[in-house]
Amino acid sequence: MQIQMDVAALNAFVVAEFPQVADDFRVEEVTPEGLVMRLLVAERHLRPGGTVSGPAIFGLADVAIYLAILSRIGPVALAVTTSANLDFLRKPAAGVDLRAEVRILKLGRVLAVAEVLIYSDGQGAPVARAAMTYSIPPESRGKNA
Template sequence: MTPADAEAILRENFAPWIQRLGLRVEEVGERRMIVRLPWSDDLAREGGGLSGQAMMAAADTATALAVAAARGGFVPMTTVQQSTTFQRPVVGKDVLIDVRVTKLGRTLAFAEITLASEGSTETAALATTVYAIL
């Protein structure tokens, strides 16, 4: 699957409010994907940091795309669990979301996600997810 293929899945299968996040697929690998969440003042909370809700939605969406890529195409799925730990704020920079699918079964998929400000080696947030493949 190419980044363009993954972006087509995003356009065709996700809600309009997810589309407005402006997510862009940067890289697709075997059980790995990097997605960019562009900075937007509209997604900032009081104090100027990117809202956790936006980062969690972006991580959730990026994971669904990574699972689709690992399976070779989109299939209906739903989030069973997502746990996110925020470590530092993101201010004025795009966020790179690095998803690694750690287990891909017939009915469940597991992933670990690292979110970092573009240009930073420090983690902004870590997440784990479990998806049910329907």
């Protein structure tokens, strides 16, 4: 899978297309398998008890997989999630950033499938695991053949 967008391009894409959440996420590395991304945990991401909320963890998984796919197909804003499965494995550390490690499993002309392991800084075992499928819009499908 050839890389179409690097770290700088992906971070700039988030700022341009999703300014409402641009301060929450940072792509750190585009890897041969996918990418590494961080949720910059702030008070708004916490639930009672001081841990990161489920919706914030799901958001990280979804955005990380989306950007991993875009790193291969280019800036296709209308690629959409068609299936999502998230397992919460253990409680994240309180108020600590989360790191998502994405692996693209399949990148076809119509669908892309990826999985992500999410880690809480300072914890060795993942706090969540997700698998998602994305639909790739017709105008970008020729890029992946």
